[in-house]
Amino acid sequence: MNTAYLRAENVEQAIGWLQRHPQSRLLAGGQSLLPMLRWGLGEASHLIDLQDIGQLRSIENAKNDVWIGAMVTHAEIARHPLICEILPFFAQVAAQIADAQVREVGTIGGSIAHHDPAACWPAAVLAGQAVLVTSERQIAADDFFPGLFATSLRRDEILLGIRVRHGVRGAYRKHEHPASRFAMPGVALARMPEGAIRIAVTGLGQGVMRWQAAEQALAGRFSQHALDDLDLPAHHAESDVHASAEYRCDLARVLCRRLVASLAGEDPEPLLPKRSAAPGLPPTALPAAFTPTTGLDSTFRIQGEALLAASPDVIWQAVLKSEVLQACIPGCDQIQEVAPLRYEAQVRVGLGPIAARFSSQVSLTVIKPVSASRVAHFLLQAEGDAGRLGQAQATIDIHLHPMAQGTRLTWSALPQLQGQLAQVGQRLTQISAKRLSEEFFTRLSAILGGEPLASVRRPRWSRLAHAFRRWCHRYTRKKGEPR
Numbered sequence: 059m060n061t062a063y064l065r066a067e068n069v070e071q072a073i074g075w076l077q078r079h080p081q082s083r084l085l086a087g088g089q090s091l092l093p094m095l096r097w098g099l100g101e102a103s104h105l106i107d108l109q110d111i112g113q114l115r116s117i118e119n120a121k122n123d124v125w126i127g128a129m130v131t132h133a134e135i136a137r138h139p140l141i142c143e144i145l146p147f148f149a150q151v152a153a154q155i156a157d158a159q160v161r162e163v164g165t166i167g168g169s170i171a172h173h174d175p176a177a178c179w180p181a182a183v184l185a186g187q188a189v190l191v192t193s194e195r196q197i198a199a200d201d202f203f204p205g206l207f208a209t210s211l212r213r214d215e216i217l218l219g220i221r222v223r224h225g226v227r228g229a230y231r232k233h234e235h236p237a238s239r240f241a242m243p244g245v246a247l248a249r250m251p252e253g254a255i256r257i258a259v260t261g262l263g264q265g266v267m268r269w270q271a272a273e274q275a276l277a278g279r280f281s282q283h284a285l286d287d288l289d290l291p292a293h294h295a296e297s298d299v300h301a302s303a304e305y306r307c308d309l310a311r312v313l314c315r316r317l318v319a320s321l322a323g324e325d326p327e328p329l330l331p332k333r334s335a336a337p338g339l340p341p342t343a344l345p346a347a348f349t350p351t352t353g354l355d356s357t358f359r360i361q362g363e364a365l366l367a368a369s370p371d372v373i374w375q376a377v378l379k380s381e382v383l384q385a386c387i388p389g390c391d392q393i394q395e396v397a398p399l400r401y402e403a404q405v406r407v408g409l410g411p412i413a414a415r416f417s418s419q420v421s422l423t424v425i426k427p428v429s430a431s432r433v434a435h436f437l438l439q440a441e442g443d444a445g446r447l448g449q450a451q452a453t454i455d456i457h458l459h460p461m462a463q464g465t466r467l468t469w470s471a472l473p474q475l476q477g478q479l480a481q482v483g484q485r486l487t488q489i490s491a492k493r494l495s496e497e498f499f500t501r502l503s504a505i506l507g508g509e510p511l512a513s514v515r516r517p518r519w520s521r522l523a524h525a526f527r528r529w530c531h532r533y534t535r536k537k538g539e540p541r
């Protein structure tokens with residue numbers, strides 16, 4: 059798609075263009091949007107540049123709060139005298155973002171609107187209970203980040219800036235990725251003017267979140283020791299090439315303790331707290347959460363199960379039919395059987411902000427054939443080529459356990475991505491795979507329950523869109539729908 063460049067002189071003009079061109083995108087610093095477009099991970103008919111809109115570039119001290127315009131860059135925030143004096147917490151966050159080049163052009167508004175799950179600003183504005191001011195309304199930070207790469211901004215709504223109340227104090231720490239400096243994870247802690255403590259964690263993989271258990275623990279006693287018995291459960295995080303979910307959550311816990319220790323004037327405890335060490339081991343022993351994973355398998359294997367109201371034989375006969383597979387596989391535009399148990403398919407898959415179209419080969423291998431009394435076992439191997447975006451492979455182990463009524467189907471898979479998909483999509487693989495397989499088995503259940511294929515397939519895009527809209531990209535968003 060050819061992309062036209064438009065430079066808005068004011069907010070009204072930008073909104074008019076957004077409404078007139080449904081495939082247009084707002085352009086702030088371009089540090090997230092342009093790489094996505096360059097890599098072919100999204101499309102834009104028009105880029106609407108906001109840099110000439112002075113209203114979006116100001117920092118002001120109002121009666122009750124500080125105003126930071128959406129187009130203010132990270133670097134401007136880091137060095138602005140007013141921010142350094144009244145809101146040093148935000149200057150500290152800005153100074154930790156990326157490198158000098160990115161900080162000079164990347165903006166606070168672009169970062170908040172993009173809601174990368176590893177970005178720093180979402181944690182700061184959520185902890186600092188900022189108010190996000192848009193062209194239509196004011197949105198509390200608590201209501202702004204519904205999920206990964208998603209915000210409550212509407213398609214033709216522009217973030218104008220944020221307001222942070224006077225008297226908000228805070229601090230931010232992250233364990234940064236050595237190449238990009240994105241948080242993996244990062245913890246922002248703020249004390250409100252009336253004394254309440256708010257903690258927000260980013261970089262866990264599912265979008266920014268409040269850690270309310272820690273807030274409550276600190277409300278009674280502001281000391282790192284108030285957190286002694288507290289863990290951040292691993293289900294809040296995702297595993298990826300860089301770290302397991304357990305590791306990320308434990309890092310967030312350690313970062314939070316260190317933040318509290320420094321703010322409370324306490325000596326920080328060593329990185330590996332005694333509490334986590336196994337009983338009887340010396341204090342320097344690695345706690346379980348810091349034990350390196352034993353390789354790809356334990357980090358990336360995903361698994362699940364489904365209870366289906368049909369015998370293993372009926373299920374097996376159903377999945378052998380290409381029309382059933384096409385109806386069940388989300389995003390499958392076309393599938394054909396090219397040889398017994400071998401298929402070729404065209405499948406569109408969303409990985410966070412990426413929409414990739416795969417030409418895929420799928421094969422089924424029977425390890426233990428279906429029987430009424432024994433567990434059946436087969437392998438589904440899939441290889442997909444998404445052109446210049448890269449390739450994906452997965453081997454899915456499937457077991458059918460006969461039960462008195464129906465079948466328990468268990469599956470586990472080891473998805474792997476190569477090329478650009480791996481760089482951008484690997485951290486999203488697990489979430490996508492989980493949702494796609496849930497959708498697959500929901501549809502298979504419906505078909506086995508007698509629902510016609512056409513009706514299972516018909517809501518495919520709307521169901522997918524609904525599932526993805528809550529957590530993924532802005533490239534497919536439609537007018538009037540939340541991002």
Ligand SMILES: Cc1cc2nc3c(=O)[nH]c(=O)nc-3n(C[C@H](O)[C@H](O)[C@H](O)COP(=O)(O)OP(=O)(O)OC[C@H]3O[C@@H](n4cnc5c(N)ncnc54)[C@H](O)[C@@H]3O)c2cc1C
Nearest residue numbers: 086087088089090091156164165168171177178217239240
């Ligand atoms: C090498 C590198 C390292 C980085 N490291 C970090 C890091 O350590 N921590 C961190 O937090 N970030 C990091 N970033 C991201 C950086 O902070 C970007 O500045 C930020 O993610 C996006 O801001 P932007 O101004 O470039 O927005 P753009 O890329 O221009 O836009 C991003 C998205 O927001 C939308 N948008 C922009 N402005 C508005 C608005 N006013 N209203 C509504 N929608 C809007 C756009 O349409 C687009 O969808 C890094 C980026 C790079 C390239």
